[in-house]
Amino acid sequence: MNAIIKRLRIRRTYFFAMLAMLMIGLVMTACNREPLDIKRDFPFEVSVMPVPKEITKGETVEIRCKILRKGNYEGTKYNIRYFQFDGQGVLRCGDAPPYLPNDLYPLPGEVFRLYYTSGSVVSQSFDIWVGDNFGNEKQVNFQFSGKNTEG
Template identity: 60%
Template structure:
């Protein structure tokens, strides 16, 4: 009888220890990464308010833009560059110095206004590229006809 009690205790001990060992193994083996992975690279779209189709020489048009990201990472930086391939004009950010074509400028906000001033009497076309610090890039094209 004494042997039966000892064997029963051993069996119950094994039934208790095995699940604890399995739980410990599963918990420790699931922690293989030393650092928590944080997603930093989020795709984005550019939202632009409608702009006039026609512009006169020396007239300025306001272009309202907003970067709409599918996620938020605080260290993401956005950059703007432009190139004018028809006509002549200047593009600037608020009251700052006009941008130079093909130079990259960092944007301080995700919602911003650009001002395009025509210096031409013919139709004008230019493209704006907005990129982020992870290599994502969007392109917007603008075309203005001469008002005269």
């Protein structure tokens, strides 16, 4: 009788040892060693309130802009650059110094105001590019006709 009990204990020990090894094997193979793919790169649009079509030399126009994100990632940072290809003028954001063409500037937030001051009496055109730190970029074009101030 003692021999039978001894055999059952040995078999139970082997059974639990095999079960433990099986569980460890399942756990080890179930873990994915590749890093998780966290989506951080979300497209966006730039919404602009209507602006006047005509402007006189020295006049400043407020351009209200808003970034409309398709997703939300807290680490997204936005920047702006511009290039004026017709006429002369100065673009700035809020009370910041005037922007230099083709230089990148950080945006203060997703809602911002640009101020364009005309420097000529002829038609003026410029583009702004709003981009994020993931390489997404949107272009917005502005065109102003010279307004005749003589009556």
